[in-house]
Amino acid sequence: GNWGRLAAQQTLSQDDLLQFDTFGNVSLIHITDIHAQLKPIWFREPEINLGVGGNKGQVPHITGADFRRAYGIEDGSPSHYALSYDDFVALGHAYGKMGGLDRCATVINNIRAERPDALLLDGGDTWHGSYTCYKTEGQDVVNVMNLLKPDAMTFHWEFTLGSDRVRDIVDDLPFAALGQNIFDSEWDEPAEDFAPYKFYESGGVKVAVVGQAFPYMPIANPGWMFPEYSFGIRDQRMQKMVDEVRGQGAELVVCLSHNGFDVDKKMAERVTGIDVILAGHTHDALPEPYLVGETLIVASGSNGKFISRVDLDVRDGRMMGFRHKLIPIFSDVIAPDSEVAEAIDAERAPFANELSEVIGRTADDTTLFRRGNLNGSWDDLICDALIEEREADIAMSPGVRWGPSIMPGQDITREDIWNVTSMTYPNAYRTEMTGQFIHEIMEDVADNLFNPDPYYQQGGDMVRVGGMGYRIDVTKPIGERITEMTLLKTGEAIDPAKTYTVAGWASVNEGTEGPPIWDVVENHIRRQGTVSVAPNTSVQVIGA
Amino acid sequence: LGLGATVVAVLPVQATAAVDEAIAAFTGGAEMGSEGITLIAPEIAENGNTVPIEVNAPGAEAIFIVAAGNPTPGVATFNFGPLAAAQSGSTRIRLAGTQDVIAIARMPDGSFVKASQEVKVTIGGCGG
Amino acid sequence: MADNVKPRVRVPRDATAGEVITIKTLISHNMESGQRRDDDGNIIPRSIINRFTCDFNGVNVLEVAMEPAISTNPFFEFQATVPESGTFTFTWYDDDGDVYTETKEITVS
Ligand SMILES: [Mn+2]
Ligand SMILES: [Mn+2]
Numbered sequence: 001g002n003w004g005r006l007a008a009q010q011t012l013s014q015d016d017l018l019q020f021d022t023f024g025n026v027s028l029i030h031i032t033d034i035h036a037q038l039k040p041i042w043f044r045e046p047e048i049n050l051g052v053g054g055n056k057g058q059v060p061h062i063t064g065a066d067f068r069r070a071y072g073i074e075d076g077s078p079s080h081y082a083l084s085y086d087d088f089v090a091l092g093h094a095y096g097k098m099g100g101l102d103r104c105a106t107v108i109n110n111i112r113a114e115r116p117d118a119l120l121l122d123g124g125d126t127w128h129g130s131y132t133c134y135k136t137e138g139q140d141v142v143n144v145m146n147l148l149k150p151d152a153m154t155f156h157w158e159f160t161l162g163s164d165r166v167r168d169i170v171d172d173l174p175f176a177a178l179g180q181n182i183f184d185s186e187w188d189e190p191a192e193d194f195a196p197y198k199f200y201e202s203g204g205v206k207v208a209v210v211g212q213a214f215p216y217m218p219i220a221n222p223g224w225m226f227p228e229y230s231f232g233i234r235d236q237r238m239q240k241m242v243d244e245v246r247g248q249g250a251e252l253v254v255c256l257s258h259n260g261f262d263v264d265k266k267m268a269e270r271v272t273g274i275d276v277i278l279a280g281h282t283h284d285a286l287p288e289p290y291l292v293g294e295t296l297i298v299a300s301g302s303n304g305k306f307i308s309r310v311d312l313d314v315r316d317g318r319m320m321g322f323r324h325k326l327i328p329i330f331s332d333v334i335a336p337d338s339e340v341a342e343a344i345d346a347e348r349a350p351f352a353n354e355l356s357e358v359i360g361r362t363a364d365d366t367t368l369f370r371r372g373n374l375n376g377s378w379d380d381l382i383c384d385a386l387i388e389e390r391e392a393d394i395a396m397s398p399g400v401r402w403g404p405s406i407m408p409g410q411d412i413t414r415e416d417i418w419n420v421t422s423m424t425y426p427n428a429y430r431t432e433m434t435g436q437f438i439h440e441i442m443e444d445v446a447d448n449l450f451n452p453d454p455y456y457q458q459g460g461d462m463v464r465v466g467g468m469g470y471r472i473d474v475t476k477p478i479g480e481r482i483t484e485m486t487l488l489k490t491g492e493a494i495d496p497a498k499t500y501t502v503a504g505w506a507s508v509n510e511g512t513e514g515p516p517i518w519d520v521v522e523n524h525i526r527r528q529g530t531v532s533v534a535p536n537t538s539v540q541v542i543g544a
Numbered sequence: 545l546g547l548g549a550t551v552v553a554v555l556p557v558q559a560t561a562a563v564d565e566a567i568a569a570f571t572g573g574a575e576m577g578s579e580g581i582t583l584i585a586p587e588i589a590e591n592g593n594t595v596p597i598e599v600n601a602p603g604a605e606a607i608f609i610v611a612a613g614n615p616t617p618g619v620a621t622f623n624f625g626p627l628a629a630a631q632s633g634s635t636r637i638r639l640a641g642t643q644d645v646i647a648i649a650r651m652p653d654g655s656f657v658k659a660s661q662e663v664k665v666t667i668g669g670c671g672g
Numbered sequence: 673m674a675d676n677v678k679p680r681v682r683v684p685r686d687a688t689a690g691e692v693i694t695i696k697t698l699i700s701h702n703m704e705s706g707q708r709r710d711d712d713g714n715i716i717p718r719s720i721i722n723r724f725t726c727d728f729n730g731v732n733v734l735e736v737a738m739e740p741a742i743s744t745n746p747f748f749e750f751q752a753t754v755p756e757s758g759t760f761t762f763t764w765y766d767d768d769g770d771v772y773t774e775t776k777e778i779t780v781s
Contacts, residue, residue, distance in 0.1 A: 219590055623737070627728050
C-alpha cells in the first residue's frame with residue numbers, strides 16, 4: 001500500500017519522541033552496533049528473520065505485519081517505518097532518514113537533563129563500517145563517541161582493527177572497556193586490558209555493569225588479527241562475576257552484551273542475578289524489553305537508528321519496576337546537537353571529495369538493502385559484481401547484518417559502497433571449489449545460523465550466494481539442510497565432483513589475495529551506471 | 545565468514561570402532577556411571593587445532609580423555625599423585641572436526657564415570 | 673631434537689601450609705602429529721612430547737600421558753597442595769628421547 005499520504009498526516013515532534021515520565025532512581029541509555037554511521041542513513045529492517053527450535057516464531061524472529069501485530073503498531077505509523085520492512089520506500093519518503101550521532105547526542109543530553117547520572121552504555125560494533133572509520137582506523141568514531149561521554153562499552157568488530165590498534169585506543173579511552181569473556185589466549189587468564197565489570201553510583205544505587213564481548217570473535221572474524229585473545233560465552237564465569245559484584249554490594253547488575261539476542265536469552269536462563277541485559281550484535285530493535293525470569297533483555301537496533309532508555313526503580317538491592325522506551329532517531333525531527341554535528345563534519349572534511357563521488361544510481365524499481373537471513377538486494381549486487389568483475393561461476397558474500405539501505409532513484413556514492421563493504425580484510429578472492437565442498441560450506445554456515453541451540457549459533461546470516469540457487473530446510477540437522485543446488489547460468493544441478501570458480505570476499509584466512517571488494521563493487525556499478533536488481537528467487541526456504 | 549582457498553571439511557565426524565577400543569583399554573570394558581565427573585569444553589571451537597578443555601572428577605585416580613571423531617581417538621590420561629589438590633586439569637586439544645569429546649575417570653574403588661560434550665568445529669560464520 | 677623447546681611455568685612464590693595452589697605450564701613444541709603430509713604428499717613423522725610430570729619435593733602431583741591430539745605448545749593447568757617449602761620439578765619427555773625440566777621454588781609459611 002501507499003502510506004505516504006497517511007504518514008504525512010501524522011506529524012512527529014522531538015518532544016513526542018523524547019517524552020518520558022522519569023521513573024524510579026536509575027536510568028540506563030543503550031546504543032549498540034553503530035557500525036561507524038555518524039550521519040543519518042536509510043535502514044530497512046529485515047523481511048526474513050527465522051527462529052529455530054524454541055525460538056521459532058518468538059521475538060525477535062517475527063517481521064513485517066506480524067511484528068506490528070505483536071506490538072500493536074499501527075500500519076503507516078512512524079513505528080511501522082522504523083521497525084518493519086514493508087512499504088519502506090513510501091514511508092521513508094514521508095518520515096526521512098534515521099540516525100546520526102549528532103541526533104543521538106541530543107537524545108542523550110535530554111535524558112541526562114532529566115537524570116544527570118544516567119549511564120550511557122555502548123554495546124560495541126562501534127569502530128567499524130565506514131570509509132572514514134577505515135581510513136582513520138576507527139579514530140573518527142572514537143572522537144565523536146567520546147563527546148557523547150559513554151560510561152562503558154564492549155566489543156566485536158573493533159578487534160578487526162588488530163589487537164595493537166584496539167589496545168592503543170582502549171588505553172586512552174575515557175570510559176570502561178569491558179569484557180568478562182576476553183581472555184589471554186596463551187595462559188587462559190582474564191585479559192588485563194579489559195575489565196570484567198565496573199561499578200557506578202547512580203541515583204544512590206550501586207550499579208555493576210558486566211561486559212560480555214562477542215563470544216565467537218576468532219570464528220566469525222580473522223583470529224590472526226588478535227591472536228593474543230580468546231573469547232567464548234563463558235557463562236560459568238559470568239555467574240561468578242555476577243555473584244562477585246553482588247557480594248560487593250551491587251544493587252543492580254547490568255550485562256552489556258554482544259552475544260546476540262538468542263544467546264542472551266539462553267544465558268539469562270542459565271545465569272541468575274542479572275537484572276538487565278543490554279543486547280547487541282543481532283541488530284534487533286524491540287519496542288519492549290523481553291523478559292526471561294526476572295531478567296530484562298533490551299534490544300536497541302543498529303546503525304544509530306535507535307536509543308533505548310530504561311528507567312529502573314531499585315530499592316533494597318532489588319529491581320522493583322521499570323519503564324522503557326525504544327527511541328527511534330528520526331533525523332528530520334530530532335535536532336542535531338551542534339557540537340557533535342561540527343565534530344562529525346570535521347572528521348569527514350579531509351575525505352569529503354572521496355566520500356561524495358557519485359559512482360552510479362539505483363533504478364526506480366530498486367531499493368538496495370541488506371538485512372535478513374537470506375540475500376538482500378545489496379548482497380545480490382555485490383555477488384553480481386564478484387561474478388562479473390572476477391569472472392566466476394559462483395559468488396559468495398558474507399551474511400553480515402550491517403550496512404545502510406539505498407532508496408530507488410538515488411545516487412550511489414563511494415561512501416554508500418564503503419558502508420556495505422568496509423572492513424580490514426576486504427580482498428576479493430577467486431578460487432576453485434568442488435560442488436561437494438560448496439555444499440559443505442553452505443551446510444556449515446547454515447548450522448551456524450539455524451542450529452536449534454543458540455549457543456551453537458553465531459548471530460550472522462546465511463552466506464549470500466550469487467550464480468547458484470538452492471533449497472534450504474531450516475528444520476533439518478547439519479548435512480541435510482541444503483539441497484537442489486543449481487548453477488543458474490546453465491540451470492544444471494551442481495555436480496559434487498565437478499570444480500567451479502568461486503569468487504568471494506571477507507575470508508578469515510591470512511594472506512587472502514585479490515582486489516578490495518569496494519573496488520570490485522565500484523567498478524561494477526560504474527559500468528552499469530543505473531543499477532537494477534531483480535528480486536532474488538533462487539533460494540527456496542522450507543520450514544520457516 | 546571464513547571462506548577462502550584453504551578451508552577444510554567440517555561435517556561431523558563419526559565415531560569409529562577405534563573409540564570403543566581406546567575406551568575399553570582404559571576401562572577394561574566396565575560399565576560407566578555419569579555422576580561425579582565434569583567436562584568443560586566450548587560449544588564451538590575458536591580454533592579446531594587448539595580447543596581448551598577442563599576435566600574434574602573429585603577423588604579420581606585417573607582421567608582419560610578421548611576425541612571420538614579424531615583418526616586416533618586417544619588424547620591424554622591425567623594420573624593424579626598424592627599432592628594433587630584436586631582431581632582436575634585443563635589442557636588444549638586438536639579436533640579434526642565437529643565431534644564428541646569424552647572424559648572417563650577411574651575411581652579408587654575401580655568404578656568408572658564418564659562425561660561427554662559435543663564441540664563444533666566450523667569454518668566460520670558471519671557477523672552482525 | 674626438536675628446536676626451540678622452551679618450558680614456562682606459573683607457580684605462586686609463596687603459600688600457606690596446605691593451601692591449594694594453581695599451577696600452569698606451557699612448553700613450546702610443534703607436536704607434529706604424524707598425520708600431516710608435506711608438499712610432496714609424504715607423511716611428516718610423528719614428533720611429540722608424550723609425557724609430562726609434576727613433582728614436589730619428590731612426591732608426585734600429576735603425571736599426564738600425551739597423544740598427538742594434544743595441541744602445539746602443550747598447556748596444562750592443575751592444582752597442588754604444598755605441605756612445606758620446597759621445589760616443584762616439571763618434566764617433559766620428547767619422542768626423540770630428550771627430556772626438558774624446569775623447577776620452581778615455593779616458600780610455605
Ligand atoms: Mn556484532
Ligand atoms: Mn553489529
